[in-house]
Amino acid sequence: EVQLVESGGGLVQPGGSLRLSCSASGFTLSSFAMYWVRQAPGKGLEYVSLITSNAVSTYYADSVKGRVTISRDNSKNMVYLQMSSLRAEDTAVYHCVRLGYSRNWAVQEDWYYYMDVWGKGTTVTVSS
């Protein structure tokens, strides 16, 4: 079964740090780019960070840039999100997400990308 399982969330004080982990199983992690997507209580979905399949490139939302680092260890089937200088507005459920892809046959060397596998999420609460 294709599965993503997050861990590492919890209650942390403002200014604190956390490291989220995502364990992948049922597929070859090294073939896929991976995302972290968060959802604050009662709010919509927000992209946090992306790491390419070979970890050569990483991307961050402006709201977390400079405070968050995404990484991966394909040999261990793991993806990580190191978070520091946490703020109340970082309180959310954090989902680890696989970026699936399909060929766009209408355009040469082009692909469609979509978030096809989601973990259940781990909750981060930033509060004093």
Next chain:
Amino acid sequence: DIQMTQSPSSLSASVGDRVTITCRASQSISTYLNWYQQKPGRAPKLLIYAASSLQSGVPSRFSGSGSGTDFTLTINSLQPEDFATYYCQQSHSPSRTFGQGTKVEIK
């Protein structure tokens, strides 16, 4: 960043109704548009990718259309299990921004 705007933000419908949700991108994104369904306390689920391609296992009452900046998700003959929040997402840029969501409630 590409902004995605959904309408309406919420709607009430009955079982058996046909429901249409609209998503508009702030710039042209061709057909790089995905739709997701989320039920309370659950992770989102991919319904449609590339604007109109149905994800494996998704019922055929769901369909998507559009290109450029304007897109539509249609649910034909709404079922009890379809009451949920629906999100569009652009996949034209790495940020892959989401719309704000449309909550489909029981009338």
